[in-house]
Amino acid sequence: MSAPLRNDTFLRALRRQPTEYTPVWLMRQAGRYLTEYRETRGRAGSFMQLAQSPAMATEVTLQPLDRFPLDAAILFSDILTVPDAMGLGLRFAEGEGPQFERPVRDEAAIRALTVPDPGTSLRYVTDAVSEIARALDGRVPLIGFSGSPFTLACYMVEGSGSDDFRIFKRMLYARPDLAHLLLDVNARAVTSYLLAQIEAGAQAVMVFDTWGGMLTTPLYHAFSLDYMRQVVAGVRAGLARVAPGRDVPIIVFTKGGGGWLESIAACGADAVGLDWTVSLAAARRRVKDSVALQGNLDPMVLLTDPETVARETARVLADFGPGHGHVFNLGHGIVPATPPENVAALVETVHSASRRYHIGF
Secondary structure (H helix, E strand, O other): OOOOOOOOHHHHHHOOOOOOOOOEOOOOOOOOOOHHHHHHHHHHOOHHHHHOOHHHHHHHHHHHHHHOOOOOEEOOOOOOHHHHHHHHOEEEEOOOEEEEOOOOOOHHHHHOOOOOOOOOOOHHHHHHHHHHHHHHOOOOOEEEEEEOHHHHHHHHHHOEOOOOOHHHHHHHHHOHHHHHHHHHHHHHHHHHHHHHHHHHOOOEEEEEEOOHHHOOHHHHHHHHHHHHHHHHHHHHHHHHHHOOOOOOOEEEEEOOOHHHHHHHHOOOOOEEEOOOOOOHHHHHHHHOOOOEEEOOEOHHHHHOOHHHHHHHHHHHHHHHOOOOOEEEOEOOOOOOOOOHHHHHHHHHHHHHHOHHHOOOO
């Protein structure tokens, strides 16, 4: 049984319930911009050894919370753990990013894929979730996460990161049947993975669709959004089994997806993440308060100085305006060159400057 939450502001905001201030957490809040993270990473020896050690994953998950009064913790892991558990052989080459030893590019390879058992090949992740939840002891909620079925497929087919993911995009047009086979197994795997994280103690979950924004509108709906909708429905259906009586909010985020905001908001999630290209005020009008909104400061602002950070943070808060249902975040992840003092200025400004927008609501 998890400890009672002492700060549930983040969860209440996701449910569009009244809060005294706007809660804040940051994508990649545990990472290379912190000297303590770099020290832990050095002791681990490699990124994968760090991610696969529940004790070290707990350590780095808590590091930003020990520095800044953030309103949520997010599991330290990687979006590519799921395809690695499918047998693709994930490795991180120094200076080159993630790579798969065995990408899937033909029908036989795709048909051979199966949904991994989170209790075995991904046990290190669920063990980390449990350990982090115990260490937090009700301090703030813990967010679990996964890459979206489409974003995972981009890496699985390409074998690594890419400027345009041309191999997979070619498959979408030339062999959509194969793409759908791949995305279906991914959606089932992501659903199982998120439910396992919830069972282990995650109190909210987020689906990161990093690459959906590169698609045409028809392809986005068919190959990205439809499968995120399947994941959201699957998680909702599984909650009674893995977490009876618990309400676990779901956040979805498509980088570059602002043009499809109405469709994304209708996918069944509780909250939609926005990148910095979208006006929060316009987004509120478009979704008519049907979902909470998360975002959306440009991460590059954090490379400036505390005064600029405070000004731009206040501007984002004003853009959302009065009312509830806003979780402050960046429009994408923190970059490694970010000075920690700028993060401190951001968090302090959100907590102090947002209170005026919650009075009387």
